[in-house]
């Protein structure tokens with residue numbers, strides 16, 4: 001699984017980020033964050049996430 005360098009979304013079986021459409025992906029990431037309700041999640045606000053999904057906590 002890869003992570004998008006632009007928005008940190010995790011990308012499965014694709015070379016394109018489903019959230020922002022970027023093709024700038026990396027395999028070097030740490031920490032899995034699942035955001036279910038971005039509008040209600042303090043963590044989502046902290047990480048600047050507006051779309052529900054799985055995200056990497058940190059990129060190398």
Ligand SMILES: [Zn+2]
Nearest residue numbers: 004007017020
């Ligand atoms: Zn992205």
